Each structure stands twice: as C-alpha cells, then as structure tokens.
Amino acid sequence: MTIQPRAALLGAVTALLLTGTATTATADPATVTGSRYVALGDSYSSGLGAGSYDFGSGQCKRSARAYPALWAKAHSPKSFSFTACSGATTEDVRNSQLGPLSRQTGLVSITAGANDAGFAQVMQNCAVSPDDGACVERVNEARAFIEDVLPDKLDKLYDAIGRRAPASRVVVLGYPRLYKLNGSCRIGISERSRTAIDRAEDELNAVTAKAAGRHRFVFRDANSSFAGHEICSGDPHPWLHSLTFPVEESYHPTADGQSHGYLPLLPSHA
Template sequence: MRLSRFTAYASSLLLAAAAALTGAGAAHADSGSQGAAPAYVALGDSYSSGVGAGSYDSGSGSCKRSTRAFPALWAAAHSPASFSFTACSGARTDDVLNSQLGPLNSGTGLVSLSVGGNDAGFADVMTTCVLQSESTCVSRINEAKAYVDSTLPGKLDRVYSAIKGKAPSARVVVLGYPRFYKLGGSCLAGLTERERTAVNSGADHLNAALAKRAADHGFAFGDVTSTFTGHEICSGAPWLHSVNWANIGESYHPTAAGQSGGYLPVFSRSAS
C-alpha cells in the first residue's frame, strides 16, 4: 500500500534531484549599485539561490537565482559596493570550489554561503523515506549522518580555506538549514511521525557540523532553526514547500516568506 501510494511522488522527487544537479555547475556574477556597504558575494546551493521563492532571473538559467532570495534582498536594502550572486541550485562543495569563487578578491568584505545538504544526499534521503519502509528511511538518514561525520568536514574545510585565501578580509557567514517538519502538526498523510522526527534530526546533525567547521575557520554561523519554528511543513503557516506538483523542483525549499522571514533576518544579524 505504501509503495503504490508514493511511487509517483518518489519518482518526481528523483527527477527534481537530477534536474537540480544538472544545474549545479553554472554560475554567473551580477553587479549591484555603488554604496557604503562592503562588496558582497553570495555563494552556495538552492537555499541561497532562492529556489522555491519564484521571481527567477532568466539569465541564471538552471541555477534559479531569485530576486526574492535573501542575498538579493540584503543587497537591495544595503546597496553594497558590489554584489556578485553565484549561488546555484543543486550545488555541492566541489561546485562551489570549481564554479562560484571567481568574484572573490582582497576587496570582498562580506560572503554568504549555504552548502552541504546536497553532499550529504538530501534528495536521496527524501526519496528513500517516501518510497521505502520506515526502517529503511531511518537507516538512510543514519547513513547520511555518518557521511556528515566522516567525509563532509574535509570537503567543507577545502571550501572555507579557498574562500579565506581569496578574500582574507571578508566576514563570512555560513547559513544552516531549517528543520522540515512540525511534529504533531496538521499533516494527515505522507511520512510517519517517526520518519519526520528522523528527518529533523538529520537537519540538526548537519547544522551542528556546519557550525563546528565554520567556527574552526573563524566564520559566523547563521542558524535558521528558530526563525523557521512554527513555519515548518505541517504547521499552520509553512515557509517551506511540501510537494509542489506545479513545479516539483521547488519541493522542500523555502518560499519567498521563508527567504524574507527565515533567512534574511539571520543573515542580517550575522553580517553586521
């Protein structure tokens, strides 16, 4: 029963994951207006590019950079000396290293970054949890946690060191990921409560690793868990897409309200 109910759903998630990774390599820099704020470079994955927020820059192609993403909102409000937006949907740590660091230089004063979720296999985790049994879901999440413990720190170190080498004077803010589910919430179908708990635990585990590596490199960590509390999937006012059948690639990403209400305040505090 579980398999037949969710086969189409899981297949759509797999297609969305493939589409996101296809766009991971492309990156473009956009310059903003002159102003007193420091030169700002926004790096990272879909949580920084703004997938799910709509209003995408057509020139960004499959990277799906949104004018409603927190980097663009911050730049519009602060008029940095320059604004380079190279975050890209589907990006992993190697994509940031290979395709996104071009705008960084000794004059860069501020950098934001969200990366690590795709390295840890987020898309496969969610597909496994939807398509297979509860025990298999929990096992796959534990496998992702083991990757976060054993392999991800070295990948993050390489990215963070490269940023520091190219922009030694910049304030660097590493952004984390929200918990996806409100437990005991309003959802009547989908994952079990045990699976939702395990998914949230995976997000917490990833955030802890990101915070530790950021601190070890002298970077700030922006924890968005508290700003998204009360706005998770299964809450009364979610700031995260559940399954978006009109645009499956936006599933499990922040809405425009999630970018402006969840990410922007945290980044603004951390950037100062």
C-alpha cells in the same frame, strides 16, 4: 541540484531537494569591512522555491526573492555577485563559484553541505517508500556521511574562501528543520521518518557550525526564525514547501522563508 529527467514520481522526487536542502540570531549590526557582497551556495541560497527566477541563471534558479538579492536591494553594496546555484555541492562551490571573491570582498554568505550528504536521495526514499524503515536507513547513511566525510569537504571549501577573501566577513547559514514534529500533518511520511529527517538536519547544522568556527566564520542557525512555520506546523502558509509542483521546489523555502527566515540572519550593514 541539476535535474535529470526520470520517469513518474520517483524521477520527480529525486529532483526535490537541496537542489540544496539554521537558533535565529539577530544579525550583529557591526559594519562589515568593505562593501562588496558575494552570495555562494546551493538552492537554499539561490532561492529555489521562491519563484521570480532570473532566466539567465538557467538551472541554477537564482531568484529575485532569495535572501541574497533581497539583502543587496536593501543595502546597495558597491558590488553584488550572486553565484549560488541549485544543486551545488561543496566541491561545485569551490570549483565554480569563487571567482568574484577578492581582498575587496566585505561580505560572503553561503549554504552548503546538504547536497554532499545526498538529501535529495533521502527525500526520494522517504516520499515514495511505504516502509519508514527504508527511509530511516537512508537518513542514517546520510548522517554517517555528515559525521565522517563532510567536515573535510567543508574545511577545503572554507579554506578556499578564506584565501580568496581574507578581509571578508563570512556568514555560514544553516538549514531549518523541515517538520514540526507531532504537528498537524495527517498524511504523508510517518512521524518516525519526519523525526529522523529533522535529526539529520540538526547534525548537518552542528557539523557545519563546528567547521565554520574552525575558520572563524560566523554561523547562523535558522531553526528559531523558521519555528512555527515548518511543514506540519499548522501555519496555513508555511515557509517551507512540502511535496509540490513544480516538484523541484519541494522541501525548499518559500518566498516568505527567504525574506523572514533567512534574510534577518545576515548583518544589517555592509
């Protein structure tokens, strides 16, 4: 998400998430047709939160520790185009990231949808409001959007990807739950709010999986791969940042989350 400067904590927290923000399935070892890889999406794909950012990517915050860069380094595809950008909505991906796709593209990966649903604003409300009712209300607004509006937005994006790269294998990655419920956290937002946020993530993943299925794309759910490493899990080094500094990295995967949570969900060959 493009960060707009604002005052105090409210402004910082607005910049938090999904600047982005999915059951672990061991990736099918089947060879992907072709050997050109294009990585699309939002901050969960660009690698915000993992560090080691490409200076040239600017506010897109593309990281050398993001799963697309790690996969390309491990598998040496004929070409690798990394267009994922922090803060991207489905429309942003459709309008600004699809240029490298072609009939020669063999593999496409993507995370998208959370920014459309306003998860940054959700976390702003939940992190700064002492009233968990306000948090839950904002989460419910996001869930209504996910159910009623997001399917059409995903269909338009997936249609565009399919037209541009008809021979590719498209892997749609979901978003992990942020919190281990009834876990180790004793401060921060309430358990009621954590539960609401996790349930919204579940609904986002369900809607995304259905849309991927309509287009015969592969959906990979990251929840099992991140299980035991969420915020409040008791892991001393969780794979997801809680509220942190720089604040834009809050509620995003760490470098371990990218390498151990997301990377195994991609096919083992290109």
